[in-house]
Amino acid sequence: MDFLNAILVTPFVEIADSPVFFAEVAINGLLTGVMYSLVALGFVLIFKASGVFNFAQGIMVLFAALTLVGLMEHGAPVWLALILTVGVMIALAFAIERLMLRHLVNQEQIILFMATIGLAFFLEGFGETLWGSNVKKLDVGIPDMPLEFGGILLSSFDLIAALIGAVLVASLAIFFQKTAIGRALRAVADDHQAALSVGIPLKTIWIIVWSVSGMVALVAGIMWGAKSGVQFSLSLIALKALPVLILGGFTSVPGAIIGGLIIGVGEKIAEVYWGPAVGGAIENWFAYMLALAFLLFRPQGLFGERIIERV
């Protein structure tokens, strides 16, 4: 009885008691959600362009952050380190196209997927060989001060990070939905051979997409790295992107954004209000439960393309 009470009654009483605190929890959730969207977006971009689930996306986040910190430790100022890291991520995109994707044109998706698993292991080892495996502190100069808006307490870092994330997400969404490149990209995702036959240069498209998702990984790496230090566990936030993708649909940029926000808000609220009833730590599994529920009732996600196969 106590348990039912704790689940069905107490949380709502608490929400009603202090709406300001509820708003604070929700907004903090939103800010985290933007960061989830950012990581998920990296997956969606590559998935849309090559139909492959890039297992290495999480490692790319880590690799980008490691490179940035490594360069800064060698004395490079922040701006220079940033530019160099961007260069490294673009070079990585070229290398991936040249050494991996080019040889796998028209192969089964599962084969491309396996290749990205290999890539993940390689990048992890390569990054740590280059820059070491100890936990590194990343400070890019974004201030972290508590700010108060009408009784709601927010961190200025979270706010700025969310803002940067939101701008990046919005511009990418427009880029890929509204431009001719976006169309070429969707064409490549749909059918390699047909895309080639209308003269879409597969290689260029792949390099663009992997470069862009490298940039996204870098931004995500900076934001998460500055929060929790640059270390291997950074690559695990990519796992959080999975439920986001299931929620939003693997093929939808808006889906990745909204999915990220829903999970960010949902897990914070669940943790704060429903956590005590089950002894806490809901935040760690809430997203996966939500994803499971979605898989049961709406497997294509909120915005994913429904696959209709004529037989």
Next chain:
Amino acid sequence: MTTPDTTTAPDVPDAIAGERTDRRIIGGELLSVDDISLSFGGVKALSHVNFDIREGEVRAIIGPNGAGKSSMLNVINGFYHPDSGAITYKGQTRKEMRPDQAARQGIARTFQNIALFHGMSTLDNIMTGRNTKMHRNFLWQALHIGPARREELAHREKVEEIIDFLEIQSIRKTPVGRLPYGLQKRVELGRALAAEPELLLLDEPMAGMNSEEKEDMCRFVLDVNEEFGTTIALIEHDMSVVMDISDRVLVLDYGVKIADGTPDTVRSNQQVIDAYLGVSHDENRA
């Protein structure tokens, strides 16, 4: 070997071909294939094939299943790279091409098993065909303003013309995955036409269609050939269609050229009849 006669219209007995006028001018050699051989492992798909395609003609490639017809098209547009031989296109001779280079030089194609972008609308599918005509400045495109926007609108206009031509206005916004087979084939033709190709390769454009759809498709192929002056190479199994619409016919069997000429000469060629009826060479000699 007889010189193929390209000045007279092919035998045109029925209503489809009734529209065919002979005001077309068949020009010089647009593409010539010299001694092309292609093999996959130990299987010889093509051996020492020679033929040419002249400007403005409808060139059919026929042959039994597995004769190497699709392989031939794939060599022409660069999907397959031949083991030996050379291809001369618009006066330039090369051993192999990349598919996107071929597309940029005016070779468009359709596929035997429709290769459309299934998640995209008819309009977007045909727009992708304009790809080679678009300026390659990614930055402008990304900003989606000024020149890039104007360019997009101009392309859009051209695409609408093609949609009108193919009479598919009503399915403009429909995702092509939902369209019936016959219409998908038509959209695929539209995408190829959007590139304003000089050489159009059609791989079994009428396969799996009912007779009404076939008639429509025949009409479109002839119209494209006559009105736009596009050179067409097509693979087709329906012999009455081939005989009606093509100027010259190339016959392949087991990757070897066994006949080449006007529909009439090919039809009466004993080797062709044998290939289709499955008569063994020994019986033939006996």
